[in-house]
Amino acid sequence: MSASGSSPLSAGQPAQEGGGAALTPVLTRRWSAPSSWTLASYRSLDGYQALPQALAVEPGRLVELMKASGLRGRGGAGFPTGMKWSFLPQGDGKPHYLVVNADEGEPGTCKDVPYMMADPHALVEGCIITCYAIRAPFCAIYIRGEALHAIRRVTAAVREAREAGFLGRDILGSGFDLEIVVHAGAGAYICGEETALLDSLEGRRGQPRLKPPFPAVAGLYASPTVVNNVETIASVPAIVLGGSDWYRSMGTEKSPGPKIYSLSGHVTRPGQYEAPMGTTLRQLLVSAGGMLDGIPLKFFTPGGSSTPIFTPEHLDVPLSFDDVAAAGSMLGTTALMCFNETVSVPWAVWKWLEFYKHESCGKCTPCREGTGWLVQILRRVVSGAGTPEDLDTLTDAAANIAGRSFCALGDAAATPILSSFKYFRGEYEDLVSGRTPPVIDARQLVGAH
Incomplete structure (x- = not known):
């Protein structure tokens, strides 16, 4: 052949x-x-x-x-x-x-x-x-x-x-x-x-x-x-x-063929969209009827919660393996979760980390212990009880988990923190300084594990 x-x-x-x-x-x-x-x-x-x-x-x-x-x-x-x-x-x-x-x-x-x-x-x-x-x-x-x-x-x-x-x-x-x-x-x-x-x-x-x-x-x-x-x-x-x-004949030279893109979150018509590899989120949003209620996009994941987040400046990045990697993230499973400007980034990251903590198999120390510490600190931050030192501890702990766990779950847990600090550190600083009110009531965390 x-x-x-x-x-x-x-x-x-x-x-x-x-x-x-x-x-x-x-x-x-x-x-x-x-x-x-x-x-x-x-x-x-x-x-x-x-x-x-x-x-x-x-x-x-x-x-x-x-x-x-x-x-x-x-x-x-x-x-x-x-x-x-x-x-x-x-x-x-x-x-x-x-x-x-x-x-x-x-x-x-x-x-x-x-x-x-x-x-x-x-x-x-x-x-x-x-x-x-x-x-x-x-x-x-x-x-x-x-x-x-x-x-x-x-x-x-x-x-x-x-x-x-x-x-x-x-x-x-x-x-x-x-x-x-x-x-x-x-x-x-x-x-x-x-x-x-x-x-x-x-x-x-x-x-x-x-x-x-x-x-x-x-x-x-x-x-x-x-x-x-x-x-x-x-x-x-x-x-x-x-x-x-x-x-x-479909897709890009290094990422050929068609792909199923999963659009969810604040889009008018969430669902599965088949398109050639290399299609952009801007093009997919046209097919999906745009952002829900016309509220602008704030951030999105190109391939699920374990991939570094993107912002509106990445709307025209071709969604192929190499192009997304060159822009600083991973294509992953092409799970495009779109969040509008009403969403608190620290809140979204906290919810993701709660998931990773729950799903850690416990085999290796960086993931087993690290995800627990990350969740504990994030809970303080989103409830308004955090400190500036907590932010340094978050990034330091995440950086020490990434690449040091037995499998990629540790990397997946560290990624939302490190990528959100890259683009939205100010939101964390506003929460710990009191410039913005807590995202959740601390009383909601009573009994949380």
């Missing part, structure tokens, strides 16, 4: 003409179809058309196709998908596994659950193709335990696929065998971290593992494992049908 995708795998019609800002939906094209979650509806809209094409070629060619397409992980890190697949050692005598991370617990992130509700068969077909590419006979789809409806939808889709002959032994006469299990997670935010997810999947307490070894070498049951996000895997069938050139 050539880098342009000129092979039997490149058949199909482009979803976008000319590579401009306009986009005919790719990821969400079936969402509005009647009973979109059923096998019949999926098959009526090109469903399971990519699978026989994929099974007709050597697995390594699929890995090369993903590399050529430039698909990057949609779970937050943006790691090149084809490269991740290629890390699995071949001929090692161990079973290979695919684990789909559908835990989705990041505040503001809400794209995977709607995807599984509306189009679960795209995820299932993507799993089958991916497993064939990495030579894995088993796949586990790990779904957040609270997302009961999504668990039921995906379970039903797996059952329908098996009954239609797309799962089980000798799929479509290819000689490839595969079983998919839908696993309900334990409901902990930390299980969104891939190694904690693997421990949870194995029946242990969800806590991050020391890396190396990485999952590609010693993942599920100490065997080579690929862990990918729902949106990543669901993109695979479209790439097989359309080819790498078609996929690269």
